[in-house]
Amino acid sequence: xxxxxxxxxxxxxxxxGSHARGxxxxxxxxxxxxxxxxxxxxxxxxxxxxxQSFWWWTKSSLWCVVIVLLAFILIRWGVPLFFxxxxxxxxxxxAAAFGRPVLxxxxxxxxxxxxxxxxxxxxxxxxxxxxxxxxxxxxxxxxGTTVGMVLPYLIGLPFRDRIHRWLRRWPRNAxxxxxxxxxxxxxxxxxxxxxxxxxxxxxIFNYAVVVTNMRFWPYLGGSVAxxxxxxxxxxxxxxxxxxLADAQYGRHHLTTVEIVYNIISFFSAIVTTIAFTVxxxxxxNELKLSGLNEEVTSVSEKGCFELExxxxxxxxxxxxxxxx
Numbered sequence: 535x536x537x538x539x540x541x542x543x544x545x546x547x548x549x550x551g552s553h554a555r556g557x558x559x560x561x562x563x564x565x566x567x568x569x570x571x572x573x574x575x576x577x578x579x580x581x582x583x584x585x586q587s588f589w590w591w592t593k594s595s596l597w598c599v600v601i602v603l604l605a606f607i608l609i610r611w612g613v614p615l616f617f618x619x620x621x622x623x624x625x626x627x628x629a630a631a632f633g634r635p636v637l638x639x640x641x642x643x644x645x646x647x648x649x650x651x652x653x654x655x656x657x658x659x660x661x662x663x664x665x666x667x668x669x670x671x672x673x674x675x676x677x678g679t680t681v682g683m684v685l686p687y688l689i690g691l692p693f694r695d696r697i698h699r700w701l702r703r704w705p706r707n708a709x710x711x712x713x714x715x716x717x718x719x720x721x722x723x724x725x726x727x728x729x730x731x732x733x734x735x736x737x738i739f740n741y742a743v744v745v746t747n748m749r750f751w752p753y754l755g756g757s758v759a760x761x762x763x764x765x766x767x768x769x770x771x772x773x774x775x776x777x778l779a780d781a782q783y784g785r786h787h788l789t790t791v792e793i794v795y796n797i798i799s800f801f802s803a804i805v806t807t808i809a810f811t812v813x814x815x816x817x818x819n820e821l822k823l824s825g826l827n828e829e830v831t832s833v834s835e836k837g838c839f840e841l842e843x844x845x846x847x848x849x850x851x852x853x854x855x856x857x858x
Contacts, residue, residue, distance in 0.1 A: 637665065638674055645678025650685050652737045656768065663772025671772070675765040676758065683757045686740035687750070698745045711739065713821050714753075715746025722752035723759070725821065730760025732814035763810055770803055 632640070641662050648655040658678070662671040690697060701708040714725045726748075729739055743753060774796060781788045788796075 634666075638670070641674050642678040642681075645675065646681035646685065649679075649682040649737045649740055650689065654737070655679065655682065659765065659768035660772040660775065663769030664776045665772075667773065668766075668769055671769050672765055675768065676761065679761050679765070680754070680758060683736075683740055683761075684754065686737070687744060687753065690741040690744040694744050697741055701742060701745065707734075708742075710734065710818060710822060711742045712746060713818065714739075714743050715748040719749070719752050722748055723756040725818070726753055726756025727760035728814040728818050730757055731763060731810045732818060733811055763806075767803055767807055770799070774800065 641658050644658040645655050645662075648658065655678075659675050662674045665671070666674060701711070714722060714729065716722075717725075726743075730736055777788070777792075777796065
């Protein structure tokens with residue numbers, strides 16, 4: 535017969551054994567799996583990482599070769615052909631067909647009307663710089679583009695509801711446009727100026743801004759301020775095209791100093807353009823993030839940013855009181 539004391543000892547050993555087996559099962563089944571999962575998530579296989587790095591460098595090298603070849607083809611054959619077929623014939627035609635006052639009016643009209651029909655006005659800016667230079671060319675560009683920014687704004691006011699429905703197809707761009715109508719006078723001025731400098735298509739922005747609370751004078755002031763850097767860049771590139779065209783056809787011989795100056799100024803213009811664009815894009819993104827942080831409660835409740843949040847507080851007909 536097994537005594538009561540021995541039975542208690544056996545039960546204790548059995549309990550400890552089952553507990554040990556349970557612990558061993560946990561250690562064998564759970565802990566190694568978790569360790570392996572964490573290691574697989576954190577540490578990539580070396581072979582896969584090296585393969586990705588190899589493919590990245592290969593693609594980058596191929597793109598560099600393609601860009602260099604395209605640049606060589608463009609400089610060697612494209613630019614001379616462009617001068618021969620476009621730039622030089624136009625310069626000869628405008629010198630024979632138009633006087634400078636008439637040509638200035640034509641350029642102002644094109645800069646004012648092209649944005650109404652969503653046509654880029656860059657070629658007209660180039661021609662203004664090419665023909666009239668920095669002084670008169672700058673006045674032509676600023677006057678024409680100012681009219682070209684006011685006309686779409688006024689035309690878009692009666693069609694605000696239709697433009698609002700059209701913007702629902704691009705909620706991300708609509709969220710950026712919404713920034714323009716927020717805040718005080720200076721905030722609106724700043725955002726509009728950044729939009730002019732950024733790569734956002736300003737011909738669409740001229741119409742789309744009417745669905746926000748944007749007032750007229752911040753819109754006009756920010757548009758003019760944002761167009762100043764672009765105007766100088768277009769004027770410079772136009773003058774450079776004219777200089778190269780004259781040198782191509784022997785009308786002007788470039789000295790070493792002029793060649794060095796044109797090269798340095800050309801790369802300076804590129805760097806300046808990129809810097810303005812990066813700064814404007816980064817600042818707009820920061821403003822967008824700050825606006826989203828202020829509305830984090832409503833965003834979390836609805837699950838997404840809705841385009842219906844675009845304010846529609848303006849009257850459907852133009853209100854001339856907004857201009858005061």
